[in-house]
Amino acid sequence: MVEVRLEKLTKIFGKNTVAVDNVNLDIKDKEFLVLLGPSGCGKTTTLRCIAGLETPTSGNIYLGDRLVNDVSEKDRDVAMVFQTYALWPHMKVKDNITFPLKMHKVRKDEIQKRLKETAELLKMPHLLDRMPGQLSGGEAQRVALGRAIIRDPKVFLLDEPLANLDAKLRVHMRVEIKKLQERLGVTTICVTHDQAEAMAMADRIAVMHQGKIRQIGTASDLYDHPEDLFVAGFIGSPSMNFMDCTYEEEKKALISEGFSLEIPKNLGKEIKEQATSSELILGVRPQDISVSEKEVPNSIVSEVYAIEPLGHETIFDLKLGDKIIKACTHPMYTITLGEKVWMIFNMDKIHLLDKKTEKAII
């Protein structure tokens, strides 16, 4: 098992399509790191560069202490699970799984031993004689995992491993993958666009956008302390609400069209020290907004635009001027559409971002 280090990794397709832009990343030994980002952000290209399936335009890739830029994919000792699983449809499951061992000329008895171990680990001895076309999505994924782990690779790469599964199986398999990684103790890099998946599986998450890494941290780091506007908006479901506002020092309040919100004194100090101007973006997660049918101090009046009752909670779409603010609260059956309500922000959990730099102040 090894550390993986990316140094100023850049990949440009054609003349000027920058897929990966100067990425620096250290992945610790036995760590489960997830590259998270929207489609086209460069996460899969980064993974493919590590696998050796793409040649970086510049920068270095280290597996342990070994610089692998010029090492072919088959000599890197990495295993990858592809989004489509990429099983070979003309081979039985057992031949798919043992293929990496056969290619490395492992002895026959050793192959059989490892096949048995892998099949038992992934609970699939009954699938070994089937053809890939006879497998369900979940079974095919287990076969792809088996093929990846049988050779005991140094690094395990997963490219959207759950994307082709139905919602229920996805929730089940993300736990299975996490458990498997913990048991094998292999350094693992997983690519996904699904934040729930990332948060459930990862030791750390690297959020990517437009080829760059925007923030690296644990799930709670990213959720509680996003460092910029993109991460703040990307992490969390429903997304964080953003409102443009101005800080007025005399009033110690955030002023915007439709509201004036007093903030704690210490926040005022932080704004003064870190903001480039008084123009700010106020960010509040829907979970940090409560809704009241009566006016309370430091609340903002709004109108109920839509109600999404989800059972365990209710999402209110609240109209504030021409903006819609989402609030997740416990079910409140007395509130109806069009009603006037007051939003109360949890001031300990609000986020303030510099409008100019889009960087977080708190």
Place this chain on the structure above:
Amino acid sequence: MGTLKYLILIIGAVSSILPFYWLFISALKRPEEIMGRITTWWPNNPNFMNFAYAWDYLRPPVPRAFVNSVIVSASYTVFLLLGSSLTAYVLAKYKFRGGRLVFWIIISTMMLPGIITLIPSVVLMFWLGWLNTYWPLIIPGAVNAFTIFLLRQYMITIPDEVLEAARLYGCSELGLYWRIVLPLCKPALASVGLINFVWNWNDLLWPLIVLRGNQDIWTMQLALMGLWDVHGTLPQLNLVAAATVYATLPLIVLSLITSKHLIKAYTGLTYAAR
């Protein structure tokens, strides 16, 4: 609508089967019946011995001509599938400078009528010393533009990830072609293989030119045509029909064996529809 559909299918089936039926009953007729003025749809006195007489009627005899045809057509098909699939694989899955140009040059040769290249090809065979040997019937066709085109189009539909996975797990480039690409192309290989086998088996003009001086290696088609030369007079048509049955039978058997692949190939020659 349903009735019309079946009617069209029946007409199609009958018009396909009728020539074979006619060939078969002609092979069972006696000379006077086959040359007679009255058309009979079943021989008055079927003579199965015609098949035995036809055995030695050709020059070279049926067994030898048959073996010659098998050697030529089978070797040609194997060489063609290997040569064309390797070329198609490179054109479909490798990006290299001039790749597209090479592809279009190959495709453009499909536009040339075969007759144009006939004389230069014969001259080439002469220079190589291959006239009156099996080689002219096997080697020149081994790289065929149409086959390359069909196989390339099929191979393009194989997802890159399937190949990348094999590469990642230690497969060499040649191993990739042999262990992954060829087995995945089985339906396409079966259909183009069969089409080309049949074409080569039935070819008359090219063997006639390049094998003229060596009757021992004449193919079935050449031997059938040679009946007019060998016997000097009109050959016995019932024996010609029986010998033609020998020439046709392998193709029918082969079509039945590969029909599964053929149907798949004609209903959608893509990897996903395999």
